[in-house]
Each structure stands twice: as structure tokens, then as C-alpha cells.
Amino acid sequence: MSSSRCPKLRVALIALLLYAPLSWSTNLQDQLSSDYAGKVITFRHFYSGDHLKFHADGTLEGDAPIGPWTVDGQLLVNEVKLQKGSLVIRGRRIILLFDSKSKTFQDALTLVMNSDHRDPDIEKSLRTLDVDIEIALSTEQPEPKEVSAAMQAVFLTPGESMADIAPACWRSYFELQEHRPPKPQDPSNPVYTMSANSGIVPPRITYDPEPEYSDAARKVKWQGTVLVSLIVDPTGTVRDVQIADPLGAGLDEKSVEAVNTWKFDPAQKDGKAIPLAIKVEATFRLY
Numbered sequence: 094m095s096s097s098r099c100p101k102l103r104v105a106l107i108a109l110l111l112y113a114p115l116s117w118s119t120n121l122q123d124q125l126s127s128d129y130a131g132k133v134i135t136f137r138h139f140y141s142g143d144h145l146k147f148h149a150d151g152t153l154e155g156d157a158p159i160g161p162w163t164v165d166g167q168l169l170v171n172e173v174k175l176q177k178g179s180l181v182i183r184g185r186r187i188i189l190l191f192d193s194k195s196k197t198f199q200d201a202l203t204l205v206m207n208s209d210h211r212d213p214d215i216e217k218s219l220r221t222l223d224v225d226i227e228i229a230l231s232t233e234q235p236e237p238k239e240v241s242a243a244m245q246a247v248f249l250t251p252g253e254s255m256a257d258i259a260p261a262c263w264r265s266y267f268e269l270q271e272h273r274p275p276k277p278q279d280p281s282n283p284v285y286t287m288s289a290n291s292g293i294v295p296p297r298i299t300y301d302p303e304p305e306y307s308d309a310a311r312k313v314k315w316q317g318t319v320l321v322s323l324i325v326d327p328t329g330t331v332r333d334v335q336i337a338d339p340l341g342a343g344l345d346e347k348s349v350e351a352v353n354t355w356k357f358d359p360a361q362k363d364g365k366a367i368p369l370a371i372k373v374e375a376t377f378r379l380y
Contacts, residue, residue, distance in 0.1 A: 121237055122175060129173045133187065133200075135249040137258055139165040146227045149239070151246030154229075161343035162259055163189040163198065164309045168224060178233040180243055186222035188309050190341040193317075198341060201313050215313055262349045265322070265335040284324055284368045285360065296325045296357040296369060304351035304375050307343030311379070315341070318376045319348040327366035329357040337372060348375035 140157040141164075147153055159165075167187040174181055188201040202219040205211060228243045249258070256267035268275070278284060287293055310316070320338035323331050334352050339345045352373060360369035 121240065124237070125173045125175070125180075125240070129170045129182070129244075131170065133167055133169050135167050135255075136165070137247060137249060141165050143223060144225045144227075146229070147243075147247050148229050149231060149243045149246065151243075161307070161309075161346045162255075162263070163339075163341045163345065164307070164343045168226070169200075175230075175235075175240070178230050178235075180228040180230060180240060182226040182228075184224060184226075185220070186224050188219065188222070188313060188342055190313070190315055191339045198339075201315075201342065205313065212314070218312055260346070262321075262334055262336055262346070266337070266339065282368075284370050285362065286370050292362055293367070293369065294361040296329065296360045296371065298355060298357050299329070300354070300356035302351055302354060304344075304347040304377070306377060306379075307347050310340075310342040310344050310377065313342060314379055315344070316377045316379050317344075318374050319345050320372055320374055321348055321352055322370065322372045323352060324368055324370050325357045325359055326368045327359050329359045329366075331355050331357070340377070344375075344377055347377075351375060 137151060138153070139160050139162045140153060141160040142157045145153065145157060146155065165186065167189065168182070168184045169187055170182055170184040172181075172183045189198040190201045190204055191197075192199045192204065202216065205216050205219065226247070228247055230239060230243060232239075249255075254267070254271060256264055256271055256273065259267055265275075285291070285293060287295060317340045318338075319336065319340045321334055322337045323334045326332055331353055334349050336345045336349065340348075352375065355373075359366040361367065
């Protein structure tokens with residue numbers, strides 16, 4: 094009797110082994126979908142392109158240009174799944190526009206859809222900013238811990254600081270948003286500010302080429318003014334350009350690029366050239 098049951102037992106064991114990976118992958122797949130589908134995630138590095146491949150440690154496979162974070166920094170996840178030893182994320186790139194009313198960045202598609210003058214062509218182009226992200230994993234059946242580590246290597250986790258990963262020109266903006274205390278000034282190399290009765294003669298601009306328009310801003314017909322802070326040093330050269338009031342859609346970076354080339358006759362105090370902190374505007378208009 095016992096020998097006649099052995100084949101059935103063997104078949105049952107084989108069936109159990111075959112179905113175990115399916116149960117494992119299904120549970121992990123469900124968890125990934127629950128954690129990420131329909132959510133906005135932020136890249137650690139703002140690579141352009143509609144198909145990006147990463148190693149498990151977050152390094153990029155191949156080459157891709159770095160774009161503005163308001164164009165290439167965020168992704169609305171449509172689907173995330175395990176696929177042949179890789180983690181595949183599919184979604185829509187989000188072009189971020191700064192909403193002057195709420196003082197926050199908004200998805201351009203949301204602003205277009207809520208506009209009193211909806212443009213179907215712009216809406217269509219924003220809906221088709223598809224991107225595929227592939228992150229290599231060490232095995233075809235990775236542990237949840239490995240999958241989580243791979244995601245964290247490529248994307249920020251909730252609560253992580255943007256000030257730590259954004260380009261230098263965004264540092265002051267994000268530090269202010271995150272309520273970080275400003276860095277103390279070097280007492281051996283003070284930077285002056287204009288004030289009443291300061292006796293400071295302000296700098297005079299001598300060269301100020303206009304910034305170029307970004308492709309993303311043209312796509313959504315976005316215009317306005319970016320306010321940047323900067324220091325004019327005693328030689329009249331611009332340094333430490335920081336975005337104060339942004340605009341989004343890559344226009345902020347275009348402002349910084351242009352302002353970094355500006356030249357001044359330096360500020361004067363008591364007949365001596367001094368470093369002075371000022372703010373300037375870069376205006377974008379579509380004609």
C-alpha cells in the first residue's frame with residue numbers, strides 16, 4: 094500500500110515546488126503595484142530619454158544627458174513589474190510648472206486640464222511623455238529587500254531631501270522649503286547687501302544676454318518671470334546664482350545659464366569695489 098502512494102506523493106511535491114515561485118512573485122508583484130502604481134516618484138539623477146536602464150546600484154547603463162529636474166525629475170508610475178531578472182517601471186514624465194497662486198509645483202497636465210482655455214494639442218502631448226525604466230536585479234527571483242534597495246538606488250524615498258540632490262542653483266530654494274537654517278556667512282569674506290543709508294553704489298550691468306527658451310516650456314506655451322539671487326564680486330563677475338522664485342519647465346535653468354554670463358561694473362563702497370548680493374529677473378515671453 095505504501096509503495097502505491099509514492100508516485101502520488103512525488104507528483105504532489107513537484108507541483109508544490111512549481112507553484113512556490115509563482116506564489117512568491119505574485120505576492121511581491123502585488124506589493125510593488127500597491128506601493129508605486131499611480132504614485133509620483135522622483136529620480137536621484139535627472140536623465141533625459143524615454144528608455145533608461147540602470148544597474149542595481151543605481152548607476153546608469155550607457156549614456157544619457159542630464160536635464161532640468163522640472164522636466165526630467167519626476168515620473169507618474171503607471172505600471173511596475175518584475176520581468177526576467179529586472180524591475181521594469183513604466184509611466185509618464187511630469188513637466189512641472191510653478192503655480193504662483195499655490196506657490197507649489199504642479200503637473201503641467203493638471204494645470205492644462207483645469208485651465209479655462211484648455212488646449213487639446215498640449216494636453217495630448219503631455220499625456221504621451223512615456224518612459225520605460227529598467228533596473229537590473231541579481232537574480233530572476235530576488236528577495237523583497239533587493240527590490241527595495243534597487244528602487245531606492247534610482248529614486249528618492251519619501252521624506253528625502255531635494256536640497257541634497259538638486260543642482261547647486263536650487264540649493265537655497267529647497268533649503269528654504271525644507272526649513273533648513275541658512276549657512277552662516279564667512280566673516281573673513283563678507284558679502285554686502287543694499288540698504289538705506291548704506292553708502293553703497295549699486296553695480297551697473299554692462300552685458301546681459303537674454304536667456305533661451307526651453308523646449309518643454311514651448312511645448313506647454315509657458316511664460317513668466319524667474320527671480321534669481323546672485324553675488325556680483327569686486328571684478329563685476331557673477332557668482333553663486335540661486336533660484337529665488339521659479340517658473341518651471343526648464344526655464345529656471347535657462348535663467349541661470351544666461352545670468353552666469355552677465356557682466357557688471359561692481360558695486361562701490363567708500364570708493365572701493367565690494368561683493369554685493371542682489372536679485373534680478375529673467376522674463377520669458379512667447380510672441
